[in-house]
Amino acid sequence: GKGIAVFTSGGDSQGMNAAVRAVVRMGIYLGCKVYFIREGYQGMVDGGEHIIEANWSSVSSIIHKGGTIIGSARCQDFRERQGRLKAAKNLVDKGITNLVVIGGDGSLTGADLFRQEWSSLLEELVKNKEITPEQKEKYRILQIAGLVGSIDNDFCGTDMTIGTDSALHRIIEAIDAIVSTAYSHQRTFIMEVMGRHCGYLALVAALTGEADFVFIPEWPADSNWKDVLCKKLMQERTAGQRLNIIIVAEGAIDRNGEPITAEMIKKVVVDNLHQDTRITVLGHVQRGGRPSAFDRILGSRMGAEAVMALMEADEKTEPCVISLDGNQAVRVPLMQCVKQTKAVAQAMADKQWEKAVQLRGKS
Numbered sequence: 001g002k003g004i005a006v007f008t009s010g011g012d013s014q015g016m017n018a019a020v021r022a023v024v025r026m027g028i029y030l031g032c033k034v035y036f037i038r039e040g041y042q043g044m045v046d047g048g049e050h051i052i053e054a055n056w057s058s059v060s061s062i063i064h065k066g067g068t069i070i071g072s073a074r075c076q077d078f079r080e081r082q083g084r085l086k087a088a089k090n091l092v093d094k095g096i097t098n099l100v101v102i103g104g105d106g107s108l109t110g111a112d113l114f115r116q117e118w119s120s121l122l123e124e125l126v127k128n129k130e131i132t133p134e135q136k137e138k139y140r141i142l143q144i145a146g147l148v149g150s151i152d153n154d155f156c157g158t159d160m161t162i163g164t165d166s167a168l169h170r171i172i173e174a175i176d177a178i179v180s181t182a183y184s185h186q187r188t189f190i191m192e193v194m195g196r197h198c199g200y201l202a203l204v205a206a207l208t209g210e211a212d213f214v215f216i217p218e219w220p221a222d223s224n225w226k227d228v229l230c231k232k233l234m235q236e237r238t239a240g241q242r243l244n245i246i247i248v249a250e251g252a253i254d255r256n257g258e259p260i261t262a263e264m265i266k267k268v269v270v271d272n273l274h275q276d277t278r279i280t281v282l283g284h285v286q287r288g289g290r291p292s293a294f295d296r297i298l299g300s301r302m303g304a305e306a307v308m309a310l311m312e313a314d315e316k317t318e319p320c321v322i323s324l325d326g327n328q329a330v331r332v333p334l335m336q337c338v339k340q341t342k343a344v345a346q347a348m349a350d351k352q353w354e355k356a357v358q359l360r361g362k363s
């Protein structure tokens, strides 16, 4: 059977294990040899015990675990051709010509580059006598399928990334907990949530946690934001509300592109309204804990679809990302998604926020 390897790379997220499990079992079911690569690209470069064959039971009892049991890493070596050459040798040694990469846009970009270079890497390995010409011929095509694991939901081409839903669960549990204590002491809480340059977590958390105010990167605060904020908080208190909740995305900014931080917001509230105001930065709690049912299903469906895509691929098939479109798992060209994701980042950097939102929505 064909050799498939699965690995997780970049930031971890809940539901990655469900995806790993589905890849292993669907692969075995279809008669493939399936391998884990531990510690992302670093394991691929280092080889040895980092690349091990998986069996049906090696992925038992992992679907409920957060993070990734096969480890994730950032890897400088893989950014250099020399590192990718070592990785190629390690894959050929094991007869692996199919990769399922679970990671963010960086990891997927690296995978695409690896595939483009594959034949020249094999040529170099033959020249160095590290593989035989027969091996080069036999393993001449590398197929790639990508799954997007990220709590930020910041990737174009898929409605939801693996981990976002679980992160939202963590966030709203925390908001609900904060609300009860805030109520008792009539406090105002400012909660900072993750998301890098994407406001998805903050926006959905604000809507579902009944926050009074939210700051997100895609909707930068106007120059009069301090007045608007104070007016809104006062209104709520006057109406009899005993507390206020403000959500701030870690990437929140104003119209000049300057960061808006929890500390800045606190100062405004304290100086103007003299409210008892506290900051809670949720941090890595958001990445942790058990994956939600949604992320378990999402990871499972995407993992299975990735293997199907690899099995159906021929020499002309372009690398794909498995994405969620409505409630369907579909295949979209990998580089198109990466390109669009980068275009969104560029639009944000250029302070073209409406364009960024449009680009993200269109994909």
Ligand code: ADP
Residues within 6 Å of the ligand: 009, 010, 011, 041, 073, 074, 075, 076, 077, 078, 079, 080, 103, 104, 105, 106, 107, 108, 109, 110, 111, 113
């Ligand atoms: P994410 O996948 O979450 O976006 P990173 O951007 O840190 O995370 O990428 C994860 C890893 O993917 C990097 O440490 C590196 O090994 C590899 N990688 C990222 N971009 C490239 C690239 N342009 N070329 C080669 N490898 C890359």
